[in-house]
Amino acid sequence: xxxxxxxxxxxxELLGTINELQSKHFRFGAGYSDxxxxxxxxxxxxxxxxxxxxxxxxxxxxxxxxxxxVRMGAMVTAHKIVMNEQLNKDYPVLxxxxxxxxxxxxxxxxxxxxxxxxASPSGDIACAxxxxxxxxxxxxxxxxxxxxxxxxxxxxxxKTVIKKNEFLNGVLVSANNKLxxxxxxxxxxxxxxxxxxCSVVSLAxxxxxxxxxxxxxxxxxIGASAPTIRFAKxxxxxxxxxxxxxIHQKEKEEFATKVLSYADPITDIRATAWYRKEVLYNLSKxxxx
Amino acid sequence: xxxxxKESRLKEEVLHVISFMLNERQVTxxxxxxxxxxxxxxxxxxxxxxxxxxxxxxxxxxxxxINEAPVNSCLYLAVNANGKNITTIEGLVKSDGTLHPVQExxxxxxxxxxxxxxxxxxxxxxxxxxxxxNAQHVPGDIRIEIPTRNEIKKYLEGNLCRCTGYVKIIDAAxxxxxxxxx
Ligand SMILES: Cc1cc2nc3c(=O)[nH]c(=O)nc-3n(C[C@H](O)[C@H](O)[C@H](O)COP(=O)(O)OP(=O)(O)OC[C@H]3O[C@@H](n4cnc5c(N)ncnc54)[C@H](O)[C@@H]3O)c2cc1C
Ligand code: FES
Ligand code: FES
Numbered sequence: 001x002x003x004x005x006x007x008x009x010x011x012x013e014l015l016g017t018i019n020e021l022q023s024k025h026f027r028f029g030a031g032y033s034d035x036x037x038x039x040x041x042x043x044x045x046x047x048x049x050x051x052x053x054x055x056x057x058x059x060x061x062x063x064x065x066x067x068x069x070v071r072m073g074a075m076v077t078a079h080k081i082v083m084n085e086q087l088n089k090d091y092p093v094l095x096x097x098x099x100x101x102x103x104x105x106x107x108x109x110x111x112x113x114x115x116x117x118x119a120s121p122s123g124d125i126a127c128a129x130x131x132x133x134x135x136x137x138x139x140x141x142x143x144x145x146x147x148x149x150x151x152x153x154x155x156x157x158x159k160t161v162i163k164k165n166e167f168l169n170g171v172l173v174s175a176n177n178k179l180x181x182x183x184x185x186x187x188x189x190x191x192x193x194x195x196x197x198c199s200v201v202s203l204a205x206x207x208x209x210x211x212x213x214x215x216x217x218x219x220x221x222i223g224a225s226a227p228t229i230r231f232a233k234x235x236x237x238x239x240x241x242x243x244x245x246x247i248h249q250k251e252k253e254e255f256a257t258k259v260l261s262y263a264d265p266i267t268d269i270r271a272t273a274w275y276r277k278e279v280l281y282n283l284s285k286x287x288x289x
Numbered sequence: 290x291x292x293x294x295k296e297s298r299l300k301e302e303v304l305h306v307i308s309f310m311l312n313e314r315q316v317t318x319x320x321x322x323x324x325x326x327x328x329x330x331x332x333x334x335x336x337x338x339x340x341x342x343x344x345x346x347x348x349x350x351x352x353x354x355i356n357e358a359p360v361n362s363c364l365y366l367a368v369n370a371n372g373k374n375i376t377t378i379e380g381l382v383k384s385d386g387t388l389h390p391v392q393e394x395x396x397x398x399x400x401x402x403x404x405x406x407x408x409x410x411x412x413x414x415x416x417x418x419x420x421x422x423n424a425q426h427v428p429g430d431i432r433i434e435i436p437t438r439n440e441i442k443k444y445l446e447g448n449l450c451r452c453t454g455y456v457k458i459i460d461a462a463x464x465x466x467x468x469x470x471x
Contacts, residue, residue, distance in 0.1 A: 004303055005322035005368055029366070033346060036325070036364050040344075049322070053369050079358070083430045103447025104413065105361045106346055 001039045003047040005029070011057045011143075011169075017050055018141040018165055028052055028167060030075060031109035033102070034118045052113070052167075059170060063087075070173045071137075074113030078125060082107060090176055093206045096187035097128035113168045116153065119160045122199045122224040126150075128187055130221035130229050131204035132173045138162060139169040147172065154228035177217050180208035184244060188283050189223075191270075199224045200271040203259075203283045207244065215239045225263040225280055235259045235284070247288045256284035307371040312336075312380030320367045327351045327362035329370070330377055338378035338408045342449075349448035352409035352416075353377050357423070359416035361447070378408035381415060390465060391415050398461040402452035410448050414462045417444050421466070435466050 006021075008014040018026075026048040029035050039047070052075060055061070060073040065086050072081070081087055081098035088095040101107055101115070101124045115125040116136065134150045140163075150171075153160055162168060176183060185206040189199045202223035210216045218236040223229050235258035242251065265276035308317040311334060318333055327344075330336050330353065342350035344363045351363040354376040381389035388396075391411045401407050417436060424433035436444065441462045442455075450458060 002321075002323050005305070005366070007305075007368065032366055033364055036366075037345060051366070051368065054371075083427070085429060085431045088431060102346070103349065104416070104444050105349060105352055105359045105447045106364075108355075108358045108360050109365065 001036070001043055003039065003044070003049050005049045005051050007051045007054045009054055009056060011055060011060060011139075014050070014052070014055060014167070015139075015141050015143055018167070021048055021050070022141075022165060024048055026050055028117070030111040030114040030117075031077065031106075033106050033110045034114055034120075068175050070175070071170055072112050072173075073170045074111060074116075074168045076112045078102075078107040078110045078112075078115075081112070081125070090183070091128075091132060091173065091206065092183070092185040093131055093187050093204050094125070094128045094173070097124040097189075097204060100124055100187065100189050112171055116150075116171070117160055117162065117168055119154050119156070119158050119228065121157055121226060121228055122202065123229065124187065124189065124199070124202065124223070126154075127202050127204045127221050127223035127229045129171060129173070130231050131206045131219040133219055133231070135172040136168060137170045137172060138166050141165040145169060151231045157227050177208050179210050179216060181211050182209045182213070182244070183207070184209070184287070186287075188286070190279050190283070201225055201265075201276050201279045201283065203280065203287075205287055207239065207287075209244045213243045213245060215242050215244055220259060220284075222259060222262055222280060225265045225276055227264070230262040232259045232262045234261065244288070252285045252288050255288075256281045259284040305368055305371075307368060309370045309372060310374040312376055322366075322368065324367040325363055326353065326360075326365040326367045326370055326375075329367040330362060330375075336377050336379050340405055340408055342405070342409075346447075347449070348406070349409040349413065350406055352412040352448065354412055354416055354419070357416065357419045359413050359447075376412070376415075378411055381411065389415070391418070391461075394461040394465050395458070398457045398464070400453060400457040400461045406448060406450040406452075410445065410450065410458055413445055413448050414465065417441065417462070418465065438463055441466075 006017050008017050025046055029049045030052045061075045062073050063076050064071045078098040078101045115123045130150050135147045136150055136153050137145050137147050139145045187204050189202040191199050204221045206219040208217040218239040220232040220235050235255055238258055260281050263280055265273045267273045304319040306319055330339050340350035342348035346361045346364045351361055352359050353362045356374050391414045421433050441459055
């Protein structure tokens, strides 16, 4: 593993570096928990790493909570998410996903940006953010930003919409619905070991009900079940208007079948495709049990 | 051909000067871009207490504290140590040789067999103590109560031990917090 490294200290310097390196082969490095492993397994020649971890701008490193949304800079770590009381209260799915990511040590360095941009089908924070229908704020080397829904962000395993002159600047999550009374929100991860594991299957959900207990918002995402994390839109639509605590067995099954229609799992060293589907089906039903 | 040769020589020559606190001592050194902190600590500073296990972030034998938080030094670029405060197992011992309470507790509980995981375990337990002691100071952060046995287990998930079966290690950690409670 060998590479050259450049350490921009501000976003402005970062933009300059990206422009200068357009004709070269470069990668970004944030917490390095994916990148170093990848480069050790498959070294890349003449690689320049643009080190994001010394950039001080709070838009890039900070977590801000305002009345209509939460914004996380790309460099916010899993640890920072876990420790934030408000996130734990408003978005249990995100808190739990960050808490199941790897280990205490890795959570200190692993960033939101790295989890999204590595585009692994089993990215835990990424899966929670899909269930929350987050928006990705992408900046290009002229300093212009655009915001795209996370459902358009992943193109395939290890592939995102980010172009060579762009990077992820931050992620936005909308505030919960003003009418929401109860929030049913969790991250369910099945692995072959309890911790430190890429999931065999994961399911993230964030469901809000109104005063009457009727579902007014539903976000469900599946991980490790398809080439990318997927948002189970039909399953979400199916829930709207139903009473959360009055979902019958038949409806649970129909919901789970709809979730499963988004799955296209593979058989690998961790589990067979059949097993993944069975688990996902049962996990989906378990939301209401 | 000549050009290639030049380029590869250039590559070798690019070094970064970094400066950081290592066990409360200011140090400065020259490193390659891809040097990881674990190699720097062991090979350049000859501090062999930090153990190389898997080099993949899995085992935790290489755990050190960076600004009081536990990190796998095998996956941490030395470049990013610049300006930071780094503590290794050698830094837990007082200058007169007195062991740190974490070390005492591990010994008292017979929590060490081959010892390969021990420095990493000690650093993680120390980090949990730091987190607990500093907990009340960060606005917006979850308030931290005395960690329960299960929370200690969860905290130490990134530290593998092939010998002890963990029970005595967790006992050793638990007792430290029981003491703090008094
Ligand atoms: C032992 C171990 C266990 C793990 N367990 C889990 C787990 O349980 N769940 C899980 O989800 N992950 C797990 N991972 C994977 C990894 O820790 C996470 O994906 C982490 O969030 C990556 O973040 P990072 O900051 O370390 O990314 P890096 O490694 O720095 O970067 C990852 C990729 O994203 C790109 N990138 C980073 N930031 C940006 C940006 N702002 N803009 C554009 N591109 C960017 C990089 O170029 C690189 O290609 C594990 C890793 C290890 C080593
Ligand atoms: S050597 Fe670093 S985690 Fe195993
Ligand atoms: S004592 Fe041998 S690995 Fe833990």
